[in-house]
Amino acid sequence: MTQNEKDKKTILTEKEMPRQWYNINPDLPKPLDPPLHPQTCKPLTPEDLSILFPMSLIMQEVSMDRFIEIPEELINIYRMWRPTPLVRAERLEKYLDTPARIYFKNESVSPAGSHKPNTAIAQAYYNKKEGVKRLATETGAGQWGSALSLACNIFGLGCTVYMVRVSYDQKPYRKSMMRLWGAAVHASPSNLTDAGKNILAQDPNSPGSLGIAISEAVEDAVKSGGDAKYSLGSVLNHVILHQSIVGLETKKQFEKLDEYPDILIGCVGGGSNFGGFAFPFIPDKMSGKKIRIIAVEPIACPSLTKGPFAYDYGDTAKTGPIAKMYTLGHDFIPAGIHAGGLRYHGMAPQVSLLYDEKIIEAIALHQNPVFEAAVTFARTEGIIPAPETAHAIKVAIDEALKCKETGEEKVIAFNFSGHGHFDLGAYDNYLDGNLQDYEYPTEKIKESLEKLPKI
Helix, strand or coil: CCHHHHCCCECCCHHHCCCEEECCHHHCCCCCCCCECCCCCCECCHHHHCCCCCHHHHHHHHCCCCEEECCHHHHHHHCCCCCCCEEECHHHHHHHCCCCEEEEEEHHHCCCCECCHHHHHHHHHHHHHCCCCEEEEEECCCHHHHHHHHHHHHHCCEEEEEEEHHHHHHCHHHHHHHHHCCCEEEEECCCCCHHHHHHHHHCCCCCCCHHHHHHHHHHHHHCCCCCEEECCCCCCHHHHHHHHHHHHHHHHHHHHHCCCCCEEEEECCCCHHHHHHHHHHHHHHHCCCCCEEEEEEECCCCHHHHCCEEEEECCCCCCCCEEEEEECCCCCCCCCCCCHHHCCCECCHHHHHHHHCCCCEEEEECHHHHHHHHHHHHHHHCCCECHHHHHHHHHHHHHHHHHHHHCCCCEEEEEECEECCCCHHHHHHHHCCCCCCCCCCHHHHHHHHCCCCCC
């Protein structure tokens, strides 16, 4: 393949779109520790989870099948935006004057503007098949809430979204998208649930957190009388399973280019976009392929780089499952950084295990240098990244500059997990010099970690 051919976008045909999701469970270096019941602390059974999820998703959660068929009805909906392009960032390379070849998988082309519909569509489909009438969920920056609102609209389901208060205020047009697709959107903590009322009683001005919003959505589903189920946009095994279509496409696209990445990069909050992008490459690494896989998180919420690997509740009110993961403590409330999707206190158990086994790396960044990288990308490649995505861009730029120093022609790839068209207020703050960097509050994390369940 000539260099000119490698300079173009690489887009798969519809026939080349993956027809199966990849499940990393059988390829993990050791089995995951079982999730536990929040009241009994005993291993959860499928029946325990059935109050929250349809049985089809529960079976995917625990499956040890390496590949799981994607229903044809979902394939037909995925065709609205998939396959997504793998793009050579030539202008960024030229600006950096680097010998590295930088690629990004552009998931921002979905109707909701991010990778999130890959699992939202699947979750709505399986819930609809089992007779569910409405889905309740939480959202941080609004990307997940937007995606699930879209999916529920497609399948004729009701949708209730509890949006973290700080993002609800920072990103009003995400709320507009959700409402446009038929969802009811509430700032969290709210007065609609016991979990929300308890938080507001302690702090009427609480900025909220994903842990709190999860508690509200779980309570909503549990108290619905059976008409509603809960839906989660990250963390869980079945969510990352659905996102694996991203990494599977990326592998096929690199094969068409006769290339293979030396470095893979993704931002991490709960772990879904990172896992979906990187997990299909994990078996290659474990079989000896030289590839670095880097997860990037904010210093204000550094679960991988500063938290312990321990059992913790997935939500603040301790109503959801207890999982073994890297965590900052279930009632830790991070600062109101603009990367709202990266403010979860824990990390996906699969991602956590791979990090603990040193198969993947992790880096934590302040938001000002992240926004600096985002502006560089926008001014070279023309696309405005979401603040979450910009974390991956920053590390891609740093690695490309290292190649400039060493002269190495490495192939660097990152997941462009979403655009930032509804984050322009954050960009105004950065451009006006008003964006603050937040160090993780050591004492607050210490207090929160003292409340970990005694397993």
